[in-house]
Amino acid sequence: MEPIQKTLVNPLQPYLRPIVESLPEPVHDAVVSLIGSPCHNTLLVDLDLTKDPACTSLAISKALGIAIVGASAIVKVPQILKLIGSRSSAGVSFVSYALETASLLISLSYNVRNQFPFSTYGETALIAVQDVMVGVLVLTFADRRTAAAAFIAVVAASVYALLFDQSLVDAHTMAYLQAGAGALGVASKLPQIYTIWREGSTGQLSAFAVFNYLAGSLSRIFTTLQEVDDKLILYGFIAGFSLNLVMAAQMLYYWNTPTKTKTKTKTKKPASKQAEKKAPVAKSSGASPKSGSGKSPTTRRRG
Structure with a gap:
């Protein structure tokens, strides 16, 4: 905590003290209820992180606890x-x-x-x-x-x-x-x-x-x-x-890995049989074969 105190807190003390002094009384009371009066005076009033390491650890613990409770919502x-x-x-x-x-x-x-x-x-x-x-x-x-x-x-x-x-x-x-x-x-x-x-x-x-x-x-x-x-x-x-x-x-x-889904095995339908080609049926005209137009000579002899 000593490097933080020297490099960060000490240079900012002229700006932080007016802010601390202007805090309303309920805020100070809340801090006292969380970390106790001695730690409140050391950390918030004196702005000293190195004077009592136990106070600093307790304050960090309280801050983490409040953050966890807030995030849990x-x-x-x-x-x-x-x-x-x-x-x-x-x-x-x-x-x-x-x-x-x-x-x-x-x-x-x-x-x-x-x-x-x-x-x-x-x-x-x-x-x-x-x-x-x-x-x-x-x-x-x-x-x-x-x-x-x-x-x-x-x-x-x-x-x-x-x-x-x-x-x-x-x-x-x-x-x-x-x-x-x-x-x-x-x-x-x-x-x-x-x-x-x-x-x-x-x-x-x-x-x-x-x-x-x-x-x-x-x-x-x-x-x-x-x-x-x-x-x-x-x-x-x-x-x-x-x-x-x-x-x-x-x-x-498994980032962006799709969920496994139970894929149902699709039963292949039997290939449809091609319609059997109908054999061409000869169409009858309904008429008897025409005989020749000429008259055939009769061979029967007259008795």
């Missing part, structure tokens, strides 16, 4: 629009989205119950809602509307049991579920990876969502190390990043 929107526009779910695995939805709901409940900073998990709620929408669309375009309704009902029951009625799932059970959520998050990527490999194409899978996930999972490793002392969450993000990396590599490898 639209991360699956391109995927949703792509499904609606094509009215096809080719290349998109419902199993993958169902597993990811379960993992996100468990992680959301676990973080809420442990009162972790919202900036470290806020995207789970937003992505879970979008995952449910994608899952419903995939089932709908596969002509499985009853399954889509059942999927919504299961999600609603899970939200009630995990978030709104905490007596149904105690804290001890919740810890076990969080451990399972990490495995679910990893498992949710495998059906999608297999689907891409099987079809030899990414189909209707959104590249924006894939690469956004890759960047988000990498950033979450950093923010978890900085702000959350929980190995269960950290290991889940590390495993998720590894599989997101595989999906990103598939996206690049």
Whole structure:
């Protein structure tokens, strides 16, 4: 940070200080609530990135967390629009989205119950809602509307049991579920990876969502190390990043590759037989052959 302080921040301090001093009080209060009063004074008031490296790391973590939460609000929107526009779910695995939805709901409940900073998990709620929408669309375009309704009902029951009625799932059970959520998050990527490999194409899978996930999972490793002392969450993000990396590599490898379609073998119709040529039929005139006009001499002798 020292080179940045000397080459960038120090020359700009005469211009940055008036801006900082003119910031309204609610902005300062928001910064204090995020990084604390000492870090607020060091970074924002004094404009010093080198005085306390821990403050700088915390500020970077908070900025990344807020950026991830903000980006998560639209991360699956391109995927949703792509499904609606094509009215096809080719290349998109419902199993993958169902597993990811379960993992996100468990992680959301676990973080809420442990009162972790919202900036470290806020995207789970937003992505879970979008995952449910994608899952419903995939089932709908596969002509499985009853399954889509059942999927919504299961999600609603899970939200009630995990978030709104905490007596149904105690804290001890919740810890076990969080451990399972990490495995679910990893498992949710495998059906999608297999689907891409099987079809030899990414189909209707959104590249924006894939690469956004890759960047988000990498950033979450950093923010978890900085702000959350929980190995269960950290290991889940590390495993998720590894599989997101595989999906990103598939996206690049199968870029613009058309989806394999099951081609029906066309049965060749037998060549039409040429109409048999009818043998020419001699037309009779209906008249007996004409006899010669001359009278033949009679040879019979008269008795």
